[in-house]
Amino acid sequence: MRRGHLVKMAVLLYRFNSFIKGGFTTMSSEVGNGEKRYHKVASVGEVPMGSGKLVEAAGQKIALFNFKGEHYAVSDMCPHRGASLAEGFLDGGKVFCPWHCFDFNLKTGDCTMVPSLRIQTYEVKIEGGDIFVAC
Numbered sequence: 001m002r003r004g005h006l007v008k009m010a011v012l013l014y015r016f017n018s019f020i021k022g023g024f025t026t027m028s029s030e031v032g033n034g035e036k037r038y039h040k041v042a043s044v045g046e047v048p049m050g051s052g053k054l055v056e057a058a059g060q061k062i063a064l065f066n067f068k069g070e071h072y073a074v075s076d077m078c079p080h081r082g083a084s085l086a087e088g089f090l091d092g093g094k095v096f097c098p099w100h101c102f103d104f105n106l107k108t109g110d111c112t113m114v115p116s117l118r119i120q121t122y123e124v125k126i127e128g129g130d131i132f133v134a135c
């Protein structure tokens with residue numbers, strides 16, 4: 001391989017890493033001044049145990065899950081290639097991407113397969129049979 005190709009590959013890798021770090025590593029569900037706002041996104045009956053649902057709150061696409069009776073909310077877009085994580089499958093407290101099976105912890109957003117990848121997580125609360133997400 002020629003040196004020029006190696007340099008181009010290094011630049012592309014650097015840009016990809018910068019994109020991943022800048023675009024998908026934030027974990028806070030706080031807005032501007034640190035204040036959290038809860039948005040009603042679904043009723044409890046709309047997300048049966050073991051399933052996911054795509055919802056929107058404050059202009060963000062959010063994957064809502066019911067794992068063993070606990071509700072979790074994470075950013076919907078997989079940071080690998082953009083699949084909808086709401087269509088993924090659940091196992092061991094993680095959502096597995098439907099396209100290439102990268103795993104993301106529902107509580108932390110951490111990815112075991114590629115530790116540099118992470119998805120945003122959101123606080124969830126249930127009130128009166130409705131599900132609220134803070135964002």
Ligand code: FES
Nearest residue numbers: 078080081097100
């Ligand atoms: S698009 Fe999610 S793992 Fe590839």
